[in-house]
Amino acid sequence: MSEGEMAIIKPEVMKNFIWLQTADGSIQEVEEEVAMFCPMICREILQTGTGSSKNCAIALPPRVNPAILSLILDYCRFHQVPGRSNKERKSFDERFIRIDTKRLCELTSAADSLQLKPLVDLTSRALARMIEGKTPEEIRETFHLPDDLTEEEKLEPLRNTADDPRIRLLNRLYARKRKELKEKEKMKSVEVEEERVDERSVDDLLSFINGGDGGSKGVRASKHKKKNRRRKDHSKDSSSNSVNKSHREMDDVSSVCHNEDESINVFVTSPSKSVKLQVVDDGFSPKVEFDDGDMDDELDPAMKEELDREVEDFARRLNSDWPERMQEILSSGQERRLVPISMNGNGSLRRYTTVERR
Amino acid sequence: MASCSTLDMLSNLPENILENIFSRMSMRSVVRTSVLSTKWRYKWISVPHLTFNDNCMPVSRGHDILVKIVNHVLLLHRGPVVTFRIASSQLQTCSDIDSWILYLSFHSVKEFKLQISQSKRHNLPQCLFSYGQLTHLILNGCIIVHPVTFKGFSCLKSLLLEKVTLSNATLEILVSTCPQLERLTLIDIDGPSHIELNNPKLKFLYIFGNFIDICLKDLSTLDSANFCATNAAHADQQRTCNFTNFFGSILSIQKLVIRGCFLQSLAIDDVPRRLPFTYDHMKSLSFTLNEEDMKEILIAICLLKSSPNLQEVEILLWRSKESAIVPVMDLQEARDQMKCTFNKLRVVKISKFLGREIELEFIKFILANSPVLETMNISPATNGVDEVLMLKELLRFKRASPQAEIVYLDPKI
Numbered sequence: 022m023s024e025g026e027m028a029i030i031k032p033e034v035m036k037n038f039i040w041l042q043t044a045d046g047s048i049q050e051v052e053e054e055v056a057m058f059c060p061m062i063c064r065e066i067l068q069t070g071t072g073s074s075k076n077c078a079i080a081l082p083p084r085v086n087p088a089i090l091s092l093i094l095d096y097c098r099f100h101q102v103p104g105r106s107n108k109e110r111k112s113f114d115e116r117f118i119r120i121d122t123k124r125l126c127e128l129t130s131a132a133d134s135l136q137l138k139p140l141v142d143l144t145s146r147a148l149a150r151m152i153e154g155k156t157p158e159e160i161r162e163t164f165h166l167p168d169d170l171t172e173e174e175k176l177e178p179l180r181n182t183a184d185d186p187r188i189r190l191l192n193r194l195y196a197r198k199r200k201e202l203k204e205k206e207k208m209k210s211v212e213v214e215e216e217r218v219d220e221r222s223v224d225d226l227l228s229f230i231n232g233g234d235g236g237s238k239g240v241r242a243s244k245h246k247k248k249n250r251r252r253k254d255h256s257k258d259s260s261s262n263s264v265n266k267s268h269r270e271m272d273d274v275s276s277v278c279h280n281e282d283e284s285i286n287v288f289v290t291s292p293s294k295s296v297k298l299q300v301v302d303d304g305f306s307p308k309v310e311f312d313d314g315d316m317d318d319e320l321d322p323a324m325k326e327e328l329d330r331e332v333e334d335f336a337r338r339l340n341s342d343w344p345e346r347m348q349e350i351l352s353s354g355q356e357r358r359l360v361p362i363s364m365n366g367n368g369s370l371r372r373y374t375t376v377e378r379r
Numbered sequence: 380m381a382s383c384s385t386l387d388m389l390s391n392l393p394e395n396i397l398e399n400i401f402s403r404m405s406m407r408s409v410v411r412t413s414v415l416s417t418k419w420r421y422k423w424i425s426v427p428h429l430t431f432n433d434n435c436m437p438v439s440r441g442h443d444i445l446v447k448i449v450n451h452v453l454l455l456h457r458g459p460v461v462t463f464r465i466a467s468s469q470l471q472t473c474s475d476i477d478s479w480i481l482y483l484s485f486h487s488v489k490e491f492k493l494q495i496s497q498s499k500r501h502n503l504p505q506c507l508f509s510y511g512q513l514t515h516l517i518l519n520g521c522i523i524v525h526p527v528t529f530k531g532f533s534c535l536k537s538l539l540l541e542k543v544t545l546s547n548a549t550l551e552i553l554v555s556t557c558p559q560l561e562r563l564t565l566i567d568i569d570g571p572s573h574i575e576l577n578n579p580k581l582k583f584l585y586i587f588g589n590f591i592d593i594c595l596k597d598l599s600t601l602d603s604a605n606f607c608a609t610n611a612a613h614a615d616q617q618r619t620c621n622f623t624n625f626f627g628s629i630l631s632i633q634k635l636v637i638r639g640c641f642l643q644s645l646a647i648d649d650v651p652r653r654l655p656f657t658y659d660h661m662k663s664l665s666f667t668l669n670e671e672d673m674k675e676i677l678i679a680i681c682l683l684k685s686s687p688n689l690q691e692v693e694i695l696l697w698r699s700k701e702s703a704i705v706p707v708m709d710l711q712e713a714r715d716q717m718k719c720t721f722n723k724l725r726v727v728k729i730s731k732f733l734g735r736e737i738e739l740e741f742i743k744f745i746l747a748n749s750p751v752l753e754t755m756n757i758s759p760a761t762n763g764v765d766e767v768l769m770l771k772e773l774l775r776f777k778r779a780s781p782q783a784e785i786v787y788l789d790p791k792i
Contacts, residue, residue, distance in 0.1 A: 126388030133396050145396060148389070149403035157414045165386035166416045201447070 039066065040078035043087050048078045051094055058097035060136040082134035089124070089131045096140055118147040122164050390418045394425075401426045407435035410452065425458035431465040438469060442497075446475045453482055464492035466519075471498035480507050487512045489534075495520030500544055508532075514559075518543055525549045531556025541566040547573055554578070565591075573619065590644045594620035595628035604629060605636040612644035622650055622678075626685075630656060637666040638695075646674045652716060654685045661686040665693035670737050671706055676713050684719045692745070693728040696738060696760075710737060717744040724749040731760045734769035743776045752780040758788040 037053035039062070056072070057063045065079045066072050072079040081090065099105075099113050118125065125144060132140035152160055161168055392400075401409050401423060409423045429452065436445050445467050463483055470476075472495055483491070484506045491513060495501050503518070505526040515537045523545040535557040541564075545553075550571045554563065560578045567588040576584070577596035583603050586593065590608035612618075622645055629635075635658075664686060669675045683689070717740070727745055732738055746755070757773075759766070773785060 123386050123388050126392060129396055130388070130392055133393065141396065141399065145399040146403055149400045152400070152412065153404045153408045155408075157411060160412075160415055164389040166390060166419070167387065169417050170414065170420075 039072040040075050041072065041090070042078035042080050043085055043090055044081065044083040045086065047087050048075060049087070049090065050075075052098075054101055055094055055098045058101040058137070059093070060138075062135065082131075084127075084134045085131040086127070089127050092120075092124070092128055093131060093135065093137065093140065097137075100139070114143050118143060122148075122151070126164075390416065397422060398426065402428055405435040406430050406452075424455050426456075427459055427461040429453075429456070429460060429463050431467060433466075433468055436467050436469070438467070440469075442469045442471045442473070445469050446473060449479065450475060453479060460486040460488050462490040463488055464490065464517075466492060466494035468496045470495055472501035472520075476501055477504040480504050484509050489513060490515040492517035493519065493521065500542070517541075523549055523553075525552055529556070531558075533558065535560055537562040539564040539566075540568055542568070544569040545571065547571045550574055575619075590640065592618050592620065593625065595625055598628055599631055601629050601632050603634040604632055605638075606641045607636075607638035608641040608644050609639050611640035612647060618647065621648055622646065623654060626654060626682075627656055630658060631660050632658060633660050634663040635661060635665070639667065642666060642675050642678055643669060643672060646678050650674055650678050650681065652677070652681065654681055656685065658686045659688055661689055663691040663693075664689055665691075665695075667695040667697050669697045669699075670735060671698055671708070673708060673712070676737060677716065680713060680716045683721075684716070687719070687721070688723050689721055690723050691726045691728075692724065694730070694741065696729065696731040696733065698733070698735075708737065710740060713737065714740060717741075719748065721745070721749045721752075723751060725751060725753045727752065727755045728758070729756070730758045732757050732764070732769075733760045734764055734766075734772075739769075739772055742773065746776045746778045746780075746783065748779060749783070750779045752778070752783040754784050754786060756786045756788060759790045761790055764790070 038050040039053050039056040040048055040050050041056065041062070042048045057066070061082075062072070062079055071077045085093070096117060100110060120128070125147060129141060129144040129148065132144060151163055155163070160166065406429060409426055412419050412423050413421070431445070431449055436448065449465065460483055463479075465479075476493070480493075481504065488510050489512050491507075491510065492515075493501075494517070496519075500520050500522045502522045503524070505524070508526055508529045510532070512534055513532050514534050516532070516535060517539040519539075519541040521543050523540075523543055525548075529552060531552070536559050538553070538557070538560060539562075545568065547570065550568070551574070554560070554574065554576060555578075557578065559580060561580050562583040563576070563578075563581060564583075564585040565574075565588065566585075568591075571591055573592045573594070575594040575596065576598060578598070579600065581598050581601055584598075584601060585605040587605075587607045587609070589610045590612040592612075593606075625645060664682065666679060666682070668679050679694075683692070724745070727749075729738070729742065742755070742757075746752070770787065773787075
């Protein structure tokens with residue numbers, strides 16, 4: 022082609038380009054219509070006018086690295102063309118998500134930070150498909166999750182050292198769940214092999230969640246309730262003393278028992294529940310009873326009696342024959358690997374901490 | 380361990396994405412994620428949509444296990460519950476259901492579905508009526524008694540009652556105090572003999588079961604209605620809404636389906652030859668027709684005449700089985716009424732065709748007055764059809780549309 026022809030053709034082909042900068046500092050240029058497909062980038066361009074040159078490139082959120090960015094831009098480039106049929110788009114999507122799980126997760130995260138909802142939905146669907154119906158081992162293998170639960174799979178009642186109402190509560194939960202697990206084991210013996218693999222695991226999960234970590238669960242639940250109430254109680258001063266006191270005690274116990282702080286933030290967003298608890302609290306004597314009262318609100322009296330009985334039974338047995346009980350319980354959980362326990366005062370607690378600190 | 384943690388991106392995804400993923404999985408898979416690793420123990424407990432059905436519940440274990448599982452999940456759950464659906468074939472009436480409904484009343488539930496399949500119907504606790512943010516409600520197999528202080532579900536958009544027992548008053552208050560109601564479905568409800576509907580936003584109406592006296596008032600947004608009466612109305616059954624008023628309240632309807640004895644029950648009183656209005660928006664009309672009842676035939680013609688913009692018509696013919704003798708009917712009155720044009724009619728379906736005179740009159744009428752007709756599907760009755768004779772008649776009929784095809788479907792054996 023001669024120079025003259027090239028000069029004529031060039032203006033028609035010339036597009037506008039947008040400059041994007043990823044968190045690691047590298048800058049890319051992208052065709053404008055492709056970049057505008059992302060709501061976040063679109064907003065940045067329209068509101069702040071950045072992106073038009075290399076110097077004022079649009080700063081992308083930290084979750085977007087260059088490799089993922091090029092994937093996202095491929096997606097945008099395909100989908101922003103209006104003339105494509107639904108079938109074409111669907112088959113593109115199907116091919117697009119056939120990447121390894123690590124990149125798929127990064128892609129989801131990046132798409133979410135760019136507010137590209139269709140891509141978030143597409144990747145979430147893909148991830149859900151990968152998780153749905155698989156056994157835990159398969160899922161761990163697919164997503165490279167650490168298999169770090171084995172020791173905690175055992176039902177582990179906490180020693181009732183401080184006579185804390187929370188510990189009593191979680192002990193109550195333990196006792197209940199252990200009892201139910203025993204009943205289930207009796208039933209298991211008459212069942213078919215396949216069902217055992219399938220359904221029992223669900224029940225077991227639930228019981229070991231309630232039982233095995235019901236401790237920290239119950240503890241944490243109470244803690245979050247206290248936290249909520251504290252926030253709500255700014256103006257109201259109801260039972261503030263006992264709340265603070267219990268909260269501090271809670272901190273000692275719970276900091277040892279769990280690791281996921283960010284999940285707590287989720288619970289703060291249940292205003293209706295915390296308000297309800299507030300209302301209930303006013304009627305109860307603050308020191309000892311209110312915690313149990315909260316949980317009991319949703320149980321009918323018959324169940325409550327049964328639980329009370331179980332708690333007493335359990336506390337009695339706990340105080341008298343701790344080591345024998347532990348071995349008995351451990352031997353009743355079949356597939357769980359038996360781990361020797363150090364039977365000093367803080368044995369169980371310490372083991373929790375070593376697990377968490379990994 | 381270190382290399383493992385850099386590969387594991389899934390556990391560190393933000394909450395909203397995890398919620399998105401969980402919402403696409405069955406309840407069972409969601410709960411099972413708690414065994415994956417320490418980080419995953421409690422990721423699932425704030426999932427806002429709880430659905431328990433036969434897909435995710437062990438059907439063979441029965442009612443007790445189902446109740447236990449639901450109790451476990453609710454006990455662990457934290458945060459708002461936006462959707463709660465339980466529709467297992469194993470669920471029976473029990474007091475745990477009341478506990479669940481009470482628990483949920485503190486969690487701003489928006490969608491609630493309860494289905495009791497086995498056992499007798501469950502007495503619903505009154506705390507259900509305190510669900511202030513309810514937008515979708517499905518109840519199946521319950522006994523509903525409303526509290527005196529009930530002021531209505533102000534956000535309710537969709538209501539489905541199936542196999543429930545309730546009084547006239549309860550049904551009335553449920554329906555009339557929901558200003559946002561867009562969809563109403565009543566299937567086999569016991570108790571009410573009368574219902575009055577004047578919801579300003581109602582778009583979809585489906586009523587199936589014993590004939591209820593339905594009174595409609597100015598449902599100007601109604602798009603689609605489906606009425607099926609499994610029993611005919613008694614002659615002395617109270618009727619507050621006559622034929623013209625009933626059909627006059629649904630003028631903007633686009634799709635109308637009438638099945639069973641509904642038309643017959645409506646036509647107990649005298650039927651006008653012409654309705655004083657037209658359904659300008661009606662695109663699709665489907666009805667069962669008792670070809671031995673002159674009144675029903677006249678109503679059918681009346682409806683067809685009032686729908687000038689009809690695009691699809693389906694007629695399911697019906698006759699009493701006992702009569703081996705064809706009743707002699709004076710069809711002149713019907714023929715006199717069959718005068719109008721269907722300028723937009725494209726598709727017609729006729730089922731259980733026997734070849735009787737009245738059926739042929741209908742087909743002749745439609746063929747001669749539908750200039751844009753594309754297909755007429757005729758599906759014959761299983762026996763008693765003299766095919767050759769009937770097809771000879773059909774061949775002769777004049778067709779207004781040059782593209783019209785008459786498709787005679789093979790009888791289903």
